[in-house]
Amino acid sequence: MRIAPHILHVAQPVEGGVARVVTDLVAAQLAAGLRVSVACPRGGTLAYDVRELGGRTLLWDATRAPGHRLPAEVRRLAWLVREVRPDLVHAHSAKAGLAARLAVRGALPTVFQPHAWSFEAAHGVMARLAVGWERYGARWATRVLCVSEAERRTGHRSGVSARWHVIPNGVDTRVFRPDGERARTGPGPLVVCVGRLCRQKGQDVLLAAWPEVVREVPRARLVLVGDGPDAERLRRVAPPSVQFAGATQDTASWYRAADVVVLPSRWEGMALAPLEAMACARPVVVTDVDGAHESLPPGLRPTCLVPSEDPGALAQAVTALLGDEPLRAALGAQGLTHVLDAHDLRRATGAVTDLYRELLGLDAARVGGSDEGRKCTTT
Incomplete structure (x- = not known):
């Protein structure tokens, strides 16, 4: 009996857009028969939503920005990786991308998804340090997964030499949809x-x-x-x-x-x-x-x-x-x-699952690929 691949998502933001993307991926991957774990800090909505879906959550108590706690955060994440023994690590956003790549260092297939580049949020010395890290850390990412061609071009222009993959964001059109007459909340537009x-x-x-x-x-x-x-x-x-x-x-x-x-x-x-x-x-x-x-x-x-x-x-x-x-x-x-x-969600999540299949060298039957997810680019 073949065992389904085990995916470990690592995320520092526990609410907002990054948490939404991770939750959507977990839902789709569980439905496709994958084993899925999520390492994230306490609080927010992410851990609760993942558990509600039937996924496993692991406490990774990381702060949003790099600082003196980073070495301990990397050690904790490396310990979690050894404990759960995933087949592939998918790190979301700058902090998780930093810690996960330092913890794994290419020992496992690793997908890094910036969700916007860290150096765009910084200035001066911090921006230069962030660019320097992204250039260096790209060696430990099996793929850098961007949500737009523009995001990929920003990384490339900044000197990040990576194996790129682009999958545009998607939204759940069963949740976000027109719903009859528009509700009025008060006078005026x-x-x-x-x-x-x-x-x-x-x-x-x-x-x-x-x-x-x-x-x-x-x-x-x-x-x-x-x-x-x-x-x-x-x-x-x-x-x-x-x-x-x-x-x-x-x-x-x-x-x-x-x-x-x-x-x-x-x-x-x-x-x-x-x-x-x-x-x-x-x-x-x-x-x-x-x-x-x-x-x-x-x-x-x-x-x-x-x-x-x-x-x-x-x-x-x-x-x-x-x-x-x-x-x-x-x-x-x-x-x-x-x-x-x-931008239908099923197309986006299917394309991510297809990427996992490629990186793990598995056929679609073992990693639930979908024809919805074929539209993406790799460079």
């Missing part, structure tokens, strides 16, 4: 921004743009959905027309209630929020960072794509959409069709 409240997601840029939006559309309201380290600072500068909804598992309801969904990120690999919003047939405005161009259908790019850190351009795009209901409906319909065609 509603703009929604879903994301961790942090510098990366650029909510401060949106708040800088918001007074101009309200001047043009006086009854407009903005809801920031999420929590994070910048929450208190953002609350202090937000006007009364801005609501902080906090973190929620039910982001789909906010997308459906919105007239426009905005994500003003400073950097990304390929953000999930715009894909989720389009799956709910809502128009989006996103900044032109890695993955944004690829995540939008061509018909949306002239209207919905704006420069990063440009409050004026952001305000102009949001205002234009709020003032044109037929255009919003048309863009929402185009976005929905695009997500169904190119």
Whole structure:
């Protein structure tokens, strides 16, 4: 009797987009008959969701940023790898990618998925150190898995020489879908921004743009959905027309209630929020960072794509959409069709499973590959 391959996912973020991707992969891989474990810190939603799916969780008590605890974190992870004896390690985001590659050092097939590059979040010496590590650490990644061609190009331009694989993000179109009449949450048009409240997601840029939006559309309201380290600072500068909804598992309801969904990120690999919003047939405005161009259908790019850190351009795009209901409906319909065609979750998770099959040298019968998952690129 053949034993199914054992996949160990390693993640430091335990909520938000990275946790969502890991949870979706675990669900698909368990359904395909794989054995799956997840090493992550306590707290957040990730460990609970994985256990609910029937996966195994392992406590890896790691901080978000590198620091004096890193050697102990690497030792703990190396011990976990020896204990569970996975066939393949899949490390998600910068911290897990750092620790996992140091712990495994090429002894097992290792997939590193940046979920946006660490050096884009840093400045000065720290940025140079992060680039230096990614260049060096690439030798211990059997594949570096990017969620967009733009993310791969950013790594390549920064001198990271890797065996690349690109699989665009997908969303669960059974959860994120149009749902009849749009819910009304109050008077006036509603703009929604879903994301961790942090510098990366650029909510401060949106708040800088918001007074101009309200001047043009006086009854407009903005809801920031999420929590994070910048929450208190953002609350202090937000006007009364801005609501902080906090973190929620039910982001789909906010997308459906919105007239426009905005994500003003400073950097990304390929953000999930715009894909989720389009799956709910809502128009989006996103900044032109890695993955944004690829995540939008061509018909949306002239209207919905704006420069990063440009409050004026952001305000102009949001205002234009709020003032044109037929255009919003048309863009929402185009976005929905695009997500169904190119970003369905089953396609993305199937492609990851196919990558595992390739790296483990196994046939599709042993690693549940899917024809949904064939669209990807390797370099």
